[in-house]
Amino acid sequence: xxxxxxxxxxxxxxxxxxxxxxxxxxxxxxxxxxxxxxxxxxxxxxxxxxxxxxxxxxxxxxxxxxxxxxxxxxxxxxxxxxxxxxxxxxxxxxxxxxxxxxxxxxxxxxxxxxxxxxxxxxxxxxxxxxxxxxxxxx
DNA sequence: GCCAACGTTGGC
DNA sequence: GCCAACGTTGGC
Numbered sequence: 001x002x003x004x005x006x007x008x009x010x011x012x013x014x015x016x017x018x019x020x021x022x023x024x025x026x027x028x029x030x031x032x033x034x035x036x037x038x039x040x041x042x043x044x045x046x047x048x049x050x051x052x053x054x055x056x057x058x059x060x061x062x063x064x065x066x067x068x069x070x071x072x073x074x075x076x077x078x079x080x081x082x083x084x085x086x087x088x089x090x091x092x093x094x095x096x097x098x099x100x101x102x103x104x105x106x107x108x109x110x111x112x113x114x115x116x117x118x119x120x121x122x123x124x125x126x127x128x129x130x131x132x133x134x135x136x137x138x
Numbered sequence: 139g140c141c142a143a144c145g146t147t148g149g150c
Numbered sequence: 151g152c153c154a155a156c157g158t159t160g161g162c
Contacts, residue, residue: 053160115159
């Protein structure tokens with residue numbers, strides 16, 4: 001079982017849009033590293049949903065519904081999509097500020113590689129974020 | 139709105 | 151193959 005984090009600008013596609021739709025084809029990825037991460041996703045993997053630019057917080061948990069296949073929005077065979085389903089919103093969103101302040105998350109790709117839009121998360125990092133989401137005071 | 143980080147492109 | 155120029159992302 002693997003863990004991931006995907007970013008979305010809420011103006012473009014928010015967690016609420018995702019929940020309303022019921023599932024999402026994660027298209028438009030045009031970065032090789034992000035693409036490689038999409039290809040490594042397995043059905044049932046856990047995915048954190050992060051709002052970039054506006055919000056700057058982890059807002060929900062999703063799961064991989066369908067593994068990588070060619071991106072239907074382009075003829076270019078290099079790019080792929082996956083399909084994701086929303087599982088549940090976080091009780092309390094976990095902000096970038098909280099993540100930066102927590103030394104257990106010093107190595108998280110979200111901080112170390114701020115421009116990457118699809119990234120792997122370590123199981124322990126996933127657990128830390130979930131615990132932060134349940135804790136009113138941190 | 140600005141700028142740092144970083145990926146991509148293209149000239150040589 | 152190197153590197154300067156340029157474009158994009160995303161935090162502040």
